[in-house]
Amino acid sequence: MSTFKNHYTMLYKIAPFLMIIMVTWITSMAIVQLLKFRIKKKIVEAGLTDESLVKAILKDSLGYKERQQNTLKWVFLAGFGGLGLIVQEFIPYNMDESLLPYGVILIFLSVGLLFYYLLNNHLSKNNQDA
Structure with missing residues (x-):
């Protein structure tokens, strides 16, 4: 029973650290996707039709x-x-x-x-x- 208690205590101590890592990762991925969307939107709004330029930007x-x-x-x-x-x-x-x-x-x-x-x-x- 003490082994279970020790593992539970270890998980209890490490859980906040894991949560910080996950929240940071999810936030950074959301920001990256938002910025990619904004770039694509600006390209469409600017009316860029040069295919090679658009490919170079979005590559x-x-x-x-x-x-x-x-x-x-x-x-x-x-x-x-x-x-x-x-x-x-x-x-x-x-x-x-x-x-x-x-x-x-x-x-x-x-x-x-x-x-x-x-x-x-x-x-x-x-x-x-x-």
Whole structure:
């Protein structure tokens, strides 16, 4: 029962931090979408008909390959971060005095980034050879 209480206490302490992160992320995404909408509206109002100019203004800065690599990176980070959280549940430690949970998470995230880097290098070498 004390293990449940310790986990509940940890979640209670970390919940405000997670809420701040989520509210900040949602707010920033809403602002970005609003600004994109305003730019498109200004283009329509200005009557810009030059197709190359409109494409240059609205062009996504990342190409298909960069978006694919970015997605792969986040999949590795989320997967290994989740795996680190699972492993952390099975390691005995004193929650009030130990920094072990943070170390476990950081190590798993680092391993995830390492695997992403190695896979990205392998894929880019295969593309250059082909």
